[in-house]
Amino acid sequence: xxxxxxxxxxxxxxxxxxxxxxxxxxxxxxxxxxxxxxxxxxxxxxxxxxxxxxxxxxxxxxxxxxxxxxxxxxxxxxxxxxxxxx
Amino acid sequence: xxxxxxxxxxxxxxxxxxxxxxxxxxxxxxxxxxxxxxxxxxxxxxxxxxxxxxxxxxxxxxxxxxxxxxxxxxxxxxxxxxxxxxxxxxxxxxxxxxxxxxxxxxxxxxxxxxxxxxxxxxxxxxxxxxxxxxxxxxxxxxxxxxxxxxxxxxxxxxxxxxxxxxxxxxxxxxxxxxxxxxxxxxxxxxxxxxxxxxxxxxxxxxxxxxxxxxxxxxxxxxxxxxxxxxxxxxxxxxxxxxxxxxxxxxxxxxxxxxxxxxxxxxxxxxxxxxxxxxxxxxxxxxxxxxxxxxxxxxxxxxxxxxxxxxxxxxxxxxxxxxxxxxxxxxxxxxxxxxxxxxxxxxxxxxxxxxxxxxxxxxxxxxxxxxxxxxxxxxxxxxxxxxxxxxxxxxxxxxxxxxxxxxxxxxxxxxxxxxxxxxxxxxxxxxxxxxxxxxxxxxxxxxxxxxxxxxxxxxxxxxxxxxxxxxxxxxxxxxxxxxxxxxxxxxxxxxxxxxxxxxxxxxxxxxxxxxxxxxxxxxxxxxxxxxxxxxxxxxxxxxxxxxxxxxxxxxxxxxxxxxxxxxxxxxxxxxxxxxxxxxxxxxxxxxxxxxxxxxxxxxxxxxxxxxxxxxxxxxxxxxxxxxxxxxxxxxxxxxxxxxxxxxxxxxxxxxxxxxxxxxxxxxxxxxxxxxxxxxxxxxxxxxxxxxxxxxxxxxxx
Numbered sequence: 001x002x003x004x005x006x007x008x009x010x011x012x013x014x015x016x017x018x019x020x021x022x023x024x025x026x027x028x029x030x031x032x033x034x035x036x037x038x039x040x041x042x043x044x045x046x047x048x049x050x051x052x053x054x055x056x057x058x059x060x061x062x063x064x065x066x067x068x069x070x071x072x073x074x075x076x077x078x079x080x081x082x083x084x085x086x
Numbered sequence: 087x088x089x090x091x092x093x094x095x096x097x098x099x100x101x102x103x104x105x106x107x108x109x110x111x112x113x114x115x116x117x118x119x120x121x122x123x124x125x126x127x128x129x130x131x132x133x134x135x136x137x138x139x140x141x142x143x144x145x146x147x148x149x150x151x152x153x154x155x156x157x158x159x160x161x162x163x164x165x166x167x168x169x170x171x172x173x174x175x176x177x178x179x180x181x182x183x184x185x186x187x188x189x190x191x192x193x194x195x196x197x198x199x200x201x202x203x204x205x206x207x208x209x210x211x212x213x214x215x216x217x218x219x220x221x222x223x224x225x226x227x228x229x230x231x232x233x234x235x236x237x238x239x240x241x242x243x244x245x246x247x248x249x250x251x252x253x254x255x256x257x258x259x260x261x262x263x264x265x266x267x268x269x270x271x272x273x274x275x276x277x278x279x280x281x282x283x284x285x286x287x288x289x290x291x292x293x294x295x296x297x298x299x300x301x302x303x304x305x306x307x308x309x310x311x312x313x314x315x316x317x318x319x320x321x322x323x324x325x326x327x328x329x330x331x332x333x334x335x336x337x338x339x340x341x342x343x344x345x346x347x348x349x350x351x352x353x354x355x356x357x358x359x360x361x362x363x364x365x366x367x368x369x370x371x372x373x374x375x376x377x378x379x380x381x382x383x384x385x386x387x388x389x390x391x392x393x394x395x396x397x398x399x400x401x402x403x404x405x406x407x408x409x410x411x412x413x414x415x416x417x418x419x420x421x422x423x424x425x426x427x428x429x430x431x432x433x434x435x436x437x438x439x440x441x442x443x444x445x446x447x448x449x450x451x452x453x454x455x456x457x458x459x460x461x462x463x464x465x466x467x468x469x470x471x472x473x474x475x476x477x478x479x480x481x482x483x484x485x486x487x488x489x490x491x492x493x494x495x496x497x498x499x500x501x502x503x504x505x506x507x508x509x510x511x512x513x514x515x516x517x518x519x520x521x522x523x524x525x526x527x528x529x530x531x532x533x534x535x536x537x538x539x540x541x542x543x544x545x546x547x548x549x550x551x552x553x554x555x556x557x558x559x560x561x562x563x564x565x566x567x568x569x570x571x572x573x574x575x576x577x578x579x580x581x582x583x584x585x586x587x588x589x590x591x592x593x594x595x596x597x598x599x600x601x602x603x604x605x606x607x608x609x610x611x612x613x614x615x616x617x618x619x620x621x622x623x624x625x626x627x628x629x630x631x632x633x634x635x636x637x638x639x640x641x642x643x644x645x646x647x648x649x650x651x652x653x654x655x656x657x658x659x660x661x662x663x664x665x666x667x668x669x670x671x672x673x674x675x676x677x678x679x680x681x682x683x684x685x686x687x688x689x690x691x692x693x694x695x696x697x698x699x700x701x702x703x704x705x706x707x708x709x710x711x712x713x714x715x716x717x718x719x720x721x722x723x724x725x726x727x728x729x730x731x732x733x734x735x736x737x738x739x740x741x742x743x744x745x746x747x748x749x750x751x752x753x754x755x756x757x758x759x760x761x762x763x764x765x766x767x768x769x770x771x772x773x774x775x776x777x778x779x780x781x782x783x784x785x786x
Contacts, residue, residue: 009540011548017541018498019486025503044670045711047509048497063488064497068504068700069708082708 018064021048025067027082033057035079042071042080088268095258098226098265099191099251100125102233103163104135105273108189109280110155110162112140114148114589115617115633116170117203118255119193123165124620124632131637141621141633144554144589145170149177149190153248156188157287157295161237161280163188167255168195169528171209173554173589181248182217182311183297185285187240189233191251193259194356194409196445201536201550204446205254207355207410211419217311219249219318220385222355224341226263229253231335234268238277238325245318246283254409256446257357268333276332315386322383339388341380344370345395348377349402350461353392353424355381356409358442358449365454376458381420389427396428396435404428405461407440407449416474425472436466442477453477484540494520494545499534504707506697506714507531509667510609514580514695515544517677518605522576523563524548527556527590529582530616531609556581557593560604576605576681583610586694587623587648598657598692603684606692608650611699619702623648626722627769628762630754631702641757646769654692655728658786661691663727663736667698668715672725672736679729696723704753716748721770724777731786735777742774 031042036057043051043058047070050061060071072080093101099122103111111130113123129135138155142148145166152164166174171192178190196202197209207222214220219240223232232251240249253259287294299307322339330336341359344366345351354362359380369376379395381388396404408418415422421439428435440457443449457477466473490496494515501508511531526532526548535542542548551559556579564577581590586608597604613631614620620633624647630636634643654662661683665673673695680691698714700707717723718737722745725737745767749755755763 011540011542013542013545013547014492015541016490016493016496016543016545017486018488018490018496018538018543020488021498045509045667047503047505047512047710048499049495049512050497061497066503068710069706070504070509070710073708074711 020063021066022063025065026084026086027067027069028062028085029060029065029067029069029071029080030083031058031060032079032081035077037077037079039076041074041076045074046071088266088272090264090266092262093226093230093265094121094260094262095223095226095229095253096121096193096260097125098229099165099233099253100129101265101267102230104129105230105268105270106161106234106237106277107279108135108137108163109160110138110140110152112142112148112151112155112162112164114142114145114166114170115614115620116145116166116168117617118195118259119165119167119170119191120617120620121259122191122193124618127633128635128637131635131640133637133639143591143623145174146177146554149174152188152190153177153181153184153186156186156248157184159280159282159286159288161188161241163191165191165193167193168197168209169552172197172212173552175212178213178218179216180297184295185246187237187246187248189236189240189249189251191233191253193255194252195255200445202445204256205357205409206444206446207252207419210250210252211410213250214385214419217247217315218385219245219247219315219383220252221249221383222252222381223258224357224359224380226258226261227265227335228337229258230265230267231329231333231337234273234277235325235329235337239318239321241280242321242325243281243283245314245321247315247318252356254357272332276329319386319388337382338391339383340391341382342395343378343380345377345379345399347375348399349375350377350458351396351399351401351404352376352378352454352457353381353404353406353420354378355384355420358407358409361449361451362407362454364451365458368451368455369458374458374462376461384420387423389423392424393427393431397431401435403436403438403461403466405438405440405457407442407457409443411441411444421474434470436471438464438466439472439474440477441474447479449477486538486541492545496543496545499543500537501530501534502701502707504700504710505530506667506699506710507609507611509710510695510697511544511580513667513670513673514607514677515546517674518576518578518681520546521574522546522578525551525556525560525563525577525579527551527553527581527585528616529585530611531580533616553585553589555593556585556590557597557604557606560606561597561600561602564602564604574685576684579604579606581606581608582614582616583608583612583624584614584622587650595657598654598659598690601689603687604690605680605684606690608692608694609697610694611697611702612647613699613702615699615702624650627766628755628758630757636757650694651726651728655785658731659690659692660688660730661727663693664723664725665693665695666714666718666723666725667696668711668718669725669737676727676736679727702754704756705751709751713748713751716743716751719743720745720748721774722748724774726777728785731784733780733783733785735781738781742771745770
């Protein structure tokens with residue numbers, strides 16, 4: 001492509017870039033490991049997909065959690081509480 | 087004397103429509119026009135405006151119904167912009183032939199090409215040569231005043247042409263200013279009821295216009311229509327003068343601003359004029375002799391009026407500011423029009439054509455100071471010189487800071503917290519995997535893709551389809567991969583309910599009937615959520631939306647939703663299913679079954695997924711999955727599949743839960759009485775019994 005012509009902006013598929021959405025949050029989900037039975041429903045139902053599995057239980061990526069509270073609402077053992085952070 | 091209040095441009099248009107006692111309103115949602123028709127819906131719902139309100143399936147029909155209402159003798163109104171304007175273009179082109187006056191408000195927005203949400207004139211400029219009256223307002227008061235005046239002008243016996251009122255998207259449509267709302271009686275005196283002319287089409291009329299002509303009549307008709315449009319200038323002058331006398335606000339074909347004794351002249355249109363005027367004021371205070379003309383009526387073009395100012399003031403250089411490009415001419419459309427004006431002036435005036443504000447880019451006072459500077463000092467000082475200058479700004483750094491490698495999905499999209507569509511999208515992506523291409527019509531999810539520019543949160547290629555052609559885009563891609571021998575590429579149409587049930591239904595129907603192996607996913611949030619909660623073909627009965635508001639006259643949507651599953655059954659496609667994000671295993675199994683079917687080339691697979699929307703349905707964002715689950719358990723969203731004609735309920739509660747548990751959680755149903763709920767519940771129960779009977783049966 002000639003240098004004077006603008007490059008068509010190509011959107012990459014192999015690498016994605018996102019900006020954290022943590023600042024959207026008013027309430028923060030906090031997991032009580034004592035109550036968690038590792039059913040992983042929170043992992044499935046988190047709309048954002050920011051909860052992952054680990055040996056110790058679910059891990060929340062707070063950089064991208066928007067604080068919707070679906071995880072806490074769906075948790076069958078009430079192991080997740082929504083804590084005000086602002 | 088009216089009352090002074092703070093109104094957005096869109097709301098001012100709606101008040102203009104109400105005061106003009108418009109009888110038929112027909113419109114389809116599109117940003118940034120939508121609030122106009124939402125406010126009008128409110129007026130109708132509350133009984134403040136007695137008008138017929140049409141909810142068509144797309145702009146082609148929305149503009150068509152408004153035109154036809156005018157052909158039938160009613161005062162009618164529609165509003166659109168951008169892609170909707172493009173989709174309705176065929177109707178727009180035909181409208182003048184009927185000599186049936188009506189008004190279309192256009193909240194100007196870029197016509198994609200590359201899409202944007204805010205204003206430039208690439209949409210309405212495509213219609214500048216079709217014989218419409220085109221008016222571009224500068225502010226919110228003018229929105230209201232222009233509606234009333236344009237009905238008077240368009241309906242005048244000497245005119246009888248459609249009129250387009252253009253207000254800059256967001257810059258005017260969503261900005262608020264103090265606006266005087268005149269008294270109804272004052273407006274009634276100025277604007278009499280719509281006359282019914284001899285050529286109004288009804289069985290009692292003298293005759294009617296059928297817009298077809300033999301070839302030898304086309305040239306003379308073009309000449310005659312051109313004469314009519316130019317004659318309209320006289321009517322415009324009369325009407326704007328009378329309006330000024332009655333209401334104290336006079337607008338003409340053009341507005342002259344500080345042109346007395348000017349050496350240099352800026353010519354502008356629309357909202358940017360306000361910033362240009364401030365720049366003129368600043369320059370004047372420094373002794374620079376600069377003035378401004380704002381072109382209010384762009385069609386008919388005020389050539390004589392502009393020429394008169396240039397000759398009277400002995401203008402030495404002209405700067406024309408265009409918010410559009412006439413590609414292939416190196417100029418903007420207004421620049422070209424002004425050039426034609428200057429041709430007849432002795433000792434030709436040099437012209438600088440500034441192209442600015444494309445895609446809604448702000449054009450600031452300092453930008454205009456720069457333009458004025460170029461007029462004074464520029465190289466284009468001698469007669470006959472024409473040049474074009476692009477007013478460009480540096481974009482901000484846009485790429486997000488967190489990197490994700492080789493994934494189909496990354497978090498961080500701009501969809502609302504608790505969004506059902508986000509949950510649906512991410513699971514669909516997980517199942518379809520990397521060897522997929524997604525065809526997106528406009529919807530919340532594709533808007534979130536657009537907002538992520540210059541990256542994406544979806545790790546497969548996405549194609550932005552025009553709304554009504556979604557099925558066709560999928561077909562074209564599929565055929566390309568076939569001829570290129572690309573195996574195992576899944577073409578997935580990811581459409582909302584508005585696309586599937588309304589504007590995109592015929593392209594889906596055609597793809598289904600032709601057996602195209604496409605995976606069509608509908609995520610159904612039961613309204614146009616991307617434009618802000620307008621009624622769609624799948625909105626449930628009695629639900630509040632912004633175009634089916636609750637008032638003394640209206641009580642939410644009157645009709646039951648369109649049954650897409652039955653429509654797909656009628657197409658005999660190999661796989662049809664509903665799914666819910668509350669039943670993820672069920673959804674995943676259906677997606678896998680559908681993928682197998684399209685990969686084997688058996689035909690189109692259709693999956694219709696419920697997608698609760700906390701914002702539009704008005705429930706707390708933590709309840710998204712709970713609401714989805716209750717929809718299934720109350721029979722509001724039965725989970726079923728039709729696999730090669732065999733019908734099966736995939737989740738079969740032994741007894742349906744009371745509907746109140748589901749609707750009671752949602753603000754959109756807050757106005758429902760117990761009887762209302764019972765009525766809907768009875769319909770759902772009867773549907774459930776029908777589905778139980780079908781269970782296990784072969785339907786085709």
